[in-house]
Structures are given as C-alpha cells and as structure tokens.
Amino acid sequence: MTSIASHHIAVLSREAVEMLRPRHGGIYVDATFGAGGYSRAILDIAGTRVIGIDRDRAAIAGGFGLVDRSSGRLTLVEDRFSNLAEICAAEGLDAVDGVVMDVGVSSMQLDQAERGFSFRLGGPLDMRMGRDGPTAAEVVAKASERDLADIIYIFGEERHARGVARAIVAARKQAPITTTQGLAAIVARVVHAKPHEIHPATRTFQALRIFVNQELDELHRALSAAERVLKPGGRLVVVSFHSLEDRIVKNFLSQRGKAAAGSRHLPEVAQAAPSFNILTRRPVTPGDTEISANPRARSAKLRAAERTAAPAHPAGALPAWPVLADVMRGG
The missing domain is CATH 3.40.50.150 (Vaccinia Virus protein VP39)
Known part of the structure; x- marks a missing residue:
C-alpha cells in the first residue's frame, strides 16, 4: 500500500x-x-x-x-x-x-470523502475513526431530539443546537439522512453564517464526530x-x-x-x-x-x-455528558 x-x-x-x-x-x-x-x-x-x-x-x-x-x-x-x-x-x-x-x-481522514468526516466532500455519513460502533448516520437516525440537541451543544458548542436537532428530526421523518452533504444542507437551513465565518455545519459535524468516536x-x-x-x-x-x-x-x-x-x-x-x-x-x-x-x-x-516519582492519581469520573451506548438504545 x-x-x-x-x-x-x-x-x-x-x-x-x-x-x-x-x-x-x-x-x-x-x-x-x-x-x-x-x-x-x-x-x-x-x-x-x-x-x-x-x-x-x-x-x-x-x-x-x-x-x-x-x-x-x-x-x-x-x-x-x-x-x-x-x-x-x-x-x-x-x-x-x-x-x-x-x-x-x-x-487524511478529513480528505477522504468515503470516510464521511467533511461536509465539503460528498460521501456517506460515517465519521468513524475505526471500524466498530454506530456511524453518524445511525446516530442521526436513532437519537432523540433532546439527545441530538445535547450532543450538538456540548460537543459542538453550537448555540443553535435545539433548532438544528429539531430540523434533523423533521427531515428524517421524510427520508433517511445518509450523506454528509444532505446533513450539511439541513443544518444550513437553521444556522446562517456570514461570508467570513465558518461553514454553518462546522460545529454540528464536529459534535457528531466527537460523539461517534467518544473522543x-x-x-x-x-x-x-x-x-x-x-x-x-x-x-x-x-x-x-x-x-x-x-x-x-x-x-x-x-x-x-x-x-x-x-x-x-x-x-x-x-x-x-x-x-x-x-x-x-x-x-x-x-x-x-x-x-x-x-x-x-x-x-x-x-x-x-x-x-515525577509520585504515584499516579486515581482516575477521575468522566463528565456527565451524553453516552453513545445510552443514546443508541434510547436510554
């Protein structure tokens, strides 16, 4: 190779x-x-x-x-x-x-359309760094509106998270959301960016990528x-x-x-x-x-x-944010 x-x-x-x-x-x-x-x-x-x-x-x-x-x-x-x-x-x-x-x-992951990380490249809505676990398309299809809003707000720091989540849920009732450009178009109907600002879908894509990979x-x-x-x-x-x-x-x-x-x-x-x-x-x-x-x-x-030579500290508890397994089983 x-x-x-x-x-x-x-x-x-x-x-x-x-x-x-x-x-x-x-x-x-x-x-x-x-x-x-x-x-x-x-x-x-x-x-x-x-x-x-x-x-x-x-x-x-x-x-x-x-x-x-x-x-x-x-x-x-x-x-x-x-x-x-x-x-x-x-x-x-x-x-x-x-x-x-x-x-x-x-x-290199961003630049490979088939990996589904980038809204600028047409491809399947995947976003997985490895080969295991649900894809971003499966999260978008399965997560509740509340969970989607939390994911997009917490991991994407998107202030329009509730509106984006509402738009995703409405769109998926009409047809499955399976491509990067399809999702980007849905987000762009809610988030309006000025020419010098980042693409409207940037924060939503970041959030889903972080969530899918539990980064x-x-x-x-x-x-x-x-x-x-x-x-x-x-x-x-x-x-x-x-x-x-x-x-x-x-x-x-x-x-x-x-x-x-x-x-x-x-x-x-x-x-x-x-x-x-x-x-x-x-x-x-x-x-x-x-x-x-x-x-x-x-x-x-x-x-x-x-x-230093000091013993390692005990590992702390993870923050109380959305968990992939819970979201996918509707928990």
Whole structure:
C-alpha cells in the first residue's frame, strides 16, 4: 500500500519532539500514529524504540513502510489510544520514557470523502475513526431530539443546537439522512453564517464526530493511562485542536501538577503528591510560517509535562455528558 504520509502534515512536530526529548535507548509511545510524523522524528534518534497506536486501520497500513525501515524499532498496534497502558504491558513494557498524542481527526481522514468526516466532500455519513460502533448516520437516525440537541451543544458548542436537532428530526421523518452533504444542507437551513465565518455545519459535524468516536472520553482515559506508564522523568506531550480537548488536557495537568488542596477540617487526609511537573505554563502554538504552510494548524495548542516519582492519581469520573451506548438504545 502506498504511504499516506504525504497527505498529512504533523502539526508542531519539531516542538513536540523537542519537548519529548527522545534519547538513545528510550522507549516512546506515539499514541495517535496517523501518518507517522512524530514516530518518524523520534526514530531519527538512534537507538530509540516507538510503539505506534491508531484505531484507524488505514493509518496502520500506511505505516508498514516505516516499520520496515525502522529495523524493528517501530511496533504498530491497531487499537484505541485509551488502551495504551494495556498495549505497553502486552509488549512487555512496565514503563516508557515518553508519550505523545495528536488529538482529534487527521487531515487524511478529513480528505477522504468515503470516510464521511467533511461536509465539503460528498460521501456517506460515517465519521468513524475505526471500524466498530454506530456511524453518524445511525446516530442521526436513532437519537432523540433532546439527545441530538445535547450532543450538538456540548460537543459542538453550537448555540443553535435545539433548532438544528429539531430540523434533523423533521427531515428524517421524510427520508433517511445518509450523506454528509444532505446533513450539511439541513443544518444550513437553521444556522446562517456570514461570508467570513465558518461553514454553518462546522460545529454540528464536529459534535457528531466527537460523539461517534467518544473522543473526549478516550482523551480522559488516555491521559490517565499515560500517567500510569510513564517512568519518573518521562514526558507527556499533547497537541490538541479545539477548546474542548485543550480544556481537558489543561485541567488534567493542573490537577496533577500541584498537590491537592487540604482541609483544615480533615487534617488527617493525606494530600496527593504532584505526579507531573508542568513544562508549558502557557500552550505552545504554531508560528505564522507553519500556519501559512498548513492552515489546519492555526488552532493547535501543545501542552507538556514531566512525570515525577509520585504515584499516579486515581482516575477521575468522566463528565456527565451524553453516552453513545445510552443514546443508541434510547436510554
């Protein structure tokens, strides 16, 4: 299979690898392999080893050439990045020296019409990063009007979410909504954007994509998994592309980067020691040159932290937002 790397530009690649600080003999997890941009840069350091993870089979297949060229230093695993701790254990690794994540949909997924991620390209309303679970068309067909409104408002931050949900329910009574352009046309009848603004369907498509792939739940779990597998001095580097993702990363590192607040009423409760030293008090963002070369980089933010010797904190409960399984069974 022809490599797909040429269709994807790794965002903040130089900055991410500098923060990761790969060294000879180090073992690193590229938790969102994609086209292998970060993995390739890490493998350029002699003696490094990389575990590359991606739930997208096309991304894994596209990386076979890099596996061959790495002389056994790259292992690719088709799986969700929330399972990185279990993947490392299966590879016989108790701890690793670094984890890098590039969160969200990739350029190559957006540019493949048949994947159904983009309203600008005609295609089936799919949006799945992997091969499992319901498609966006199935969610649109099955979810209640209330659930659709919640999904679009929470994950898309769309202020017209109720109107969009109402329009979807009305349209699906007339005919199934099965294509990207069909859904985009329905949304555009409710959301009216000015010429200089984003396309009216942008936030609705973002919401459905995040929901179908459970992206924010995956990110919560992946961050906790990285905390568990990083050795003291190991580094976590995360590149995100919109405010919901960045907020999760920022809050996670903030909670782990300082001791938990004690209580004068409960002095016997021990405070959890910080499990990370934060390396980026403010996120690193792309420069004008990178944005000019790759406009999709404009919203990217990089945050990084170094693991301390303190025990990993207990994983927190996931936020109370719509759950895919509940919505699909009408719960």
